[in-house]
Amino acid sequence: MAIIETRCLKKTFGKIEAVRGIDLDIEKGEIFGLLGPNGAGKTTTIGMLCTIVRPTSGRGSIAGFDIARQPTQVRRNVGIVFQDPTLDTILTGRENLELHARLYGIPTSVRKAWIEEMLELVDLKGRAGDLTKTYSGGMRRRLELARGLLHRPAVLFLDEPTLGLDPQTRARTWEYIRKMAAKEHTTVMLTTHYMEEAQAVCDRIGIIDAGRIIALDTPANMIDSLGGDIVAVAAPRPPLEAIRSLPYVSAVKMNEETVEISMKSAHLHLAEILSLIPDVISVEMRKPTLNDVFIKLTGRDIREDTVENGGGWVEAAARYNQRGR
Amino acid sequence: MRQLLLKEFMGISAVWWREFKVFRREKSRILASFVQPMMWLFLFGSGVGASLSVGSINYRDYIYPGILTMSVIFGSVFFGLYIIWDRKLDVLKAVLVAPVTRISIFFGKVLGGCTDVIMQVAILFMFSFLFPAVNPWGIPQAVLILMVTSIALVAVGLSLGSLMESLEGFQVISAFVVFPLFFLSGALFPVDDRLPSWLGSLVKINPLSYTVDGVRGALLGVSIAPFYVNLGVVTLFAAVMLVAGSILFSRMK
Numbered sequence: 001m002a003i004i005e006t007r008c009l010k011k012t013f014g015k016i017e018a019v020r021g022i023d024l025d026i027e028k029g030e031i032f033g034l035l036g037p038n039g040a041g042k043t044t045t046i047g048m049l050c051t052i053v054r055p056t057s058g059r060g061s062i063a064g065f066d067i068a069r070q071p072t073q074v075r076r077n078v079g080i081v082f083q084d085p086t087l088d089t090i091l092t093g094r095e096n097l098e099l100h101a102r103l104y105g106i107p108t109s110v111r112k113a114w115i116e117e118m119l120e121l122v123d124l125k126g127r128a129g130d131l132t133k134t135y136s137g138g139m140r141r142r143l144e145l146a147r148g149l150l151h152r153p154a155v156l157f158l159d160e161p162t163l164g165l166d167p168q169t170r171a172r173t174w175e176y177i178r179k180m181a182a183k184e185h186t187t188v189m190l191t192t193h194y195m196e197e198a199q200a201v202c203d204r205i206g207i208i209d210a211g212r213i214i215a216l217d218t219p220a221n222m223i224d225s226l227g228g229d230i231v232a233v234a235a236p237r238p239p240l241e242a243i244r245s246l247p248y249v250s251a252v253k254m255n256e257e258t259v260e261i262s263m264k265s266a267h268l269h270l271a272e273i274l275s276l277i278p279d280v281i282s283v284e285m286r287k288p289t290l291n292d293v294f295i296k297l298t299g300r301d302i303r304e305d306t307v308e309n310g311g312g313w314v315e316a317a318a319r320y321n322q323r324g325r
Numbered sequence: 326m327r328q329l330l331l332k333e334f335m336g337i338s339a340v341w342w343r344e345f346k347v348f349r350r351e352k353s354r355i356l357a358s359f360v361q362p363m364m365w366l367f368l369f370g371s372g373v374g375a376s377l378s379v380g381s382i383n384y385r386d387y388i389y390p391g392i393l394t395m396s397v398i399f400g401s402v403f404f405g406l407y408i409i410w411d412r413k414l415d416v417l418k419a420v421l422v423a424p425v426t427r428i429s430i431f432f433g434k435v436l437g438g439c440t441d442v443i444m445q446v447a448i449l450f451m452f453s454f455l456f457p458a459v460n461p462w463g464i465p466q467a468v469l470i471l472m473v474t475s476i477a478l479v480a481v482g483l484s485l486g487s488l489m490e491s492l493e494g495f496q497v498i499s500a501f502v503v504f505p506l507f508f509l510s511g512a513l514f515p516v517d518d519r520l521p522s523w524l525g526s527l528v529k530i531n532p533l534s535y536t537v538d539g540v541r542g543a544l545l546g547v548s549i550a551p552f553y554v555n556l557g558v559v560t561l562f563a564a565v566m567l568v569a570g571s572i573l574f575s576r577m578k
Contacts, residue, residue, distance in 0.1 A: 050422060052422055072424045088419075089414070098342075102335060105332045
């Protein structure tokens, strides 16, 4: 049985359909990425799986416990790292973990050992006695990761774990996530809109747009489905028909002055392609990314409607509505 | 079932533990909570006491029970209201997703607030020897009724705090809840038929008047109602506020 399972999971806030029916089966030990622009329903989906947001309809389970009927058991089996920092800044790093351990009923006999082990894992042992308000953004994130895993949950949810961090800290944070997931064989479900990072870290990816999963596969398969490498040639009059008739070309797309040709093993065919096109201005060859997958599926760039550091409007609406309840 | 209760108890004590840690860290708050009542007693009480006594008791000594109650009122309500701030900073978010019921978190907060306030009051009790009219043997009784009062008022603060979205409501609560509760408790004057009748009636419906009367009876030996009546009224008030508070807190956010 899958460790995370959802069927037709839906959430509407008033007239806004934040999540329009999601089916997922995520296996134990998997690192699963939920990708999509802000407002796509990522945070709401995670909120439902963590029992913070009540589903409008459909069902879901974590480690066999129903998210609507057995919220306490679900909560015990999940760890959460929120998009916005939620550390108690008037407590020290160690005290934050201690509070968490007490709330989750971790027995006193192992409490101390588990806390020290987690602090070690995220390299915060030296600063564990300092108030967390003195921590840097990266350190806070690490402590939150440690906190999320402290009670040894079956599933760890990470909502935009690297948002607002500088690139170097982002890379290190991913290292920690991978290390921690491997250690306890923890299933990780994360959301991000950094496509490259998701590609590098996730076993499988679900692309979510406007409240629906529109693609679900391994990053490699998704990228392969685009038909290999992309050769972008800027030229005034490319002979589109001639290019299209080449046996190894899988797709040809005209983009203003640039023709984008997809093919496997582009480096072997580049010379022939260029010999067909007159007056070449420039040539670029690149591996496709998940962003290309997203563009192909939705016709939009994921970054178009992405704002750094900001929650999407559906997420904002979600927060507003939860308050009002 | 027993397992479940144990887990909830651990949740309550976890929140309690946190509040206690925070309390010990905020030394300036402890100092302020001591200095302000002392100013009331010595700068206000001694001033008025120079020309006024109530019965045979000097005015400054007479308001000692009232000022203790004042400390409890301000400390408790503001402690409860503080959750608006916690919510704004998302400090509460991580606590609210723990496998602990909201009611346990609420009770943990109430106990935490009550502990803070009673520790503040304990400092004031240590100086009771400066007030000749105060009978030290009455202190345990006084602490008991102040403790129950504090529980009730932390619940009031948490209830109001869970209803409010922003800190702007703070001033409103201060002006329309906290100060009236204090002034109408008879903390600064004796409650008898010399009071204008409208004022007398308002004092009688204020549950905190019973706290002041109870503490006065315990420490000064003068009271209107017997101690068990005062304690009974205050306990009932606390029970009502705990129920109301648990409901509002569970619905919050």
